[in-house]
Amino acid sequence: MSFSNNSIRQWTRDGQPVGKTFDYEGGGVITIAVSPDQLMVAGGCRDGRVRLWNIKERSLSGHPWEGIYDGVDCLDWSPNGAEVAGGSQDGTIRRWNTTTGRQIARPIKASDKHVMTLKYSPQGDKFASGGDEDIVRVWSTDGDLLTEIKLGHSKWMWSLCWSKDGAYMFSALGDNTIRKWQWIDGKELVVIRGHTNDVTSLCLSPDGSHLISASYDYSVRIWDLETNQQLGDPLWHDDRVLVVDMSSDGQYFASAISGPDAKIYVWSLEAAFKRMDNDHVSMFVHCQCLF
Numbered sequence: 001m002s003f004s005n006n007s008i009r010q011w012t013r014d015g016q017p018v019g020k021t022f023d024y025e026g027g028g029v030i031t032i033a034v035s036p037d038q039l040m041v042a043g044g045c046r047d048g049r050v051r052l053w054n055i056k057e058r059s060l061s062g063h064p065w066e067g068i069y070d071g072v073d074c075l076d077w078s079p080n081g082a083e084v085a086g087g088s089q090d091g092t093i094r095r096w097n098t099t100t101g102r103q104i105a106r107p108i109k110a111s112d113k114h115v116m117t118l119k120y121s122p123q124g125d126k127f128a129s130g131g132d133e134d135i136v137r138v139w140s141t142d143g144d145l146l147t148e149i150k151l152g153h154s155k156w157m158w159s160l161c162w163s164k165d166g167a168y169m170f171s172a173l174g175d176n177t178i179r180k181w182q183w184i185d186g187k188e189l190v191v192i193r194g195h196t197n198d199v200t201s202l203c204l205s206p207d208g209s210h211l212i213s214a215s216y217d218y219s220v221r222i223w224d225l226e227t228n229q230q231l232g233d234p235l236w237h238d239d240r241v242l243v244v245d246m247s248s249d250g251q252y253f254a255s256a257i258s259g260p261d262a263k264i265y266v267w268s269l270e271a272a273f274k275r276m277d278n279d280h281v282s283m284f285v286h287c288q289c290l291f
Contacts (some may be wrong), residue, residue: 006033008043008053013252013266022053032076033084033184038248040098042084044072050086050096065101073116073131078141079124087115093129093139105143117187121166125196128183129168131156136171138183149180149186157229158200164208172199178213178223192223194230201243205269206250220255222272231274237265257283 008022008029022041025055040061041053049064063086074087083104085095092109095104116131126146130136134151151157155174162169168189169181178192185271192244197216204211210225212233219234220241239259246253246269257264 001189009040010038010055011264013247015026015264015266022058024051026271028074030071031076035077035098036079036081042075042098044075044086048072048088050084052101054096057151059265060103065096065103066099066183067096067103067107073114074118074125076119079119079122083119085118085127087118087131089114089117092267093118108139108143110137110139111127113156117157119160119162122164123160123166125166126183128160128162130160130171133155136160136169136181136186138169139175147183149181149183155175158198159202161202161204161211164204170202170211172197172202176215176217177229178202178211188230192228194221194223195219199238202244203244203246203253206246207264212244212246212253214244214255216240220244220267232272235267 010018012018028046029043032041032045033043037181038176039055041055043051045051047163049066051064052061070088072086073089076085082098083095084094084098087093087160091109091113093110093115096102097104097118110129111131111133113132115129117128118129126138126140128136133156133214136149137145138147140146154196157171157173159172160169169178169183173179176195176197176199180190181188181190195215195217199213199215201214202211209225212220213227214220218240221234224231237257239257241255242258244253244255251269253267253269257263
């Protein structure tokens with residue numbers, strides 16, 4: 001799925017549009033998140049509301065979720081699909097019950113800066129947030145601060161990713177690095193270098209052994225988490241890469257670029273690993289213009 005202007009669009013893996021767009025009134029869509037069961041999509045909008053669409057019916061579900069009075073920068077579903085958390089430009093985190101649309105507990109004042117990324121742990125018992133400052137915070141589902149990790153640099157954080165076992169976090173940073181943290185005590189374990197501009201997005205392979213990163217340096221890169229080394233050559237794009245994400249079946253990953261000819265690229269993960277041994281194997285599946 002992709003979003004632009006006042007609509008959300010759905011595509012086949014081969015780049016064909018599926019049905020009509022998910023339209024609404026209320027300002028541009030800033031961020032979207034698909035539910036774990038792939039049946040619903042939540043969209044954070046410029047009017048400060050979060051809207052929920054039924055993907056099959058392509059229609060809004062219930063009333064907009066209220067509570068954020070500034071733009072919604074990021075959204076994430078809990079692993080059980082029972083709640084959605086949203087981070088805002090006003091530094092707050094709010095959570096909603098996905099059945100009732102009502103807020104869960106009190107808003108969390110996470111920061112005086114933008115909350116640009118938040119992620120539930122795979123176990124769903126906590127979530128982490130970060131953004132326009134050099135701090136990662138880990139919260140319980142009761143809204144209590146569990147850990148505050150000082151990153152030790154003055155750059156912002158674009159994206160967070162948990163290890164499969166929930167013991168570690170990876171952060172995509174504005175100092176061109178990826179860093180691995182032990183969440184329980186904030187100990188930094190690894191600094192992964194190779195990108196030459198901001199690292200904007202991260203996702204894990206299905207078995208948790210490889211990390212895929214996107215960057216403003218026009219590339220997507222694959223990292224072996226056993227050696228913390230880059231595998232193969234960078235996957236070059238035509239513009240800055242804003243986001244990378246894995247398909248629900250773990251067979252493909254998609255990357256999206258900015259610019260006037262914004263596109264989504266779809267890649268085969270299996271072919272990516274084969275390409276490491278055979279440079280003639282193509283891993284590129286399709287790219288589709290967003291507009």
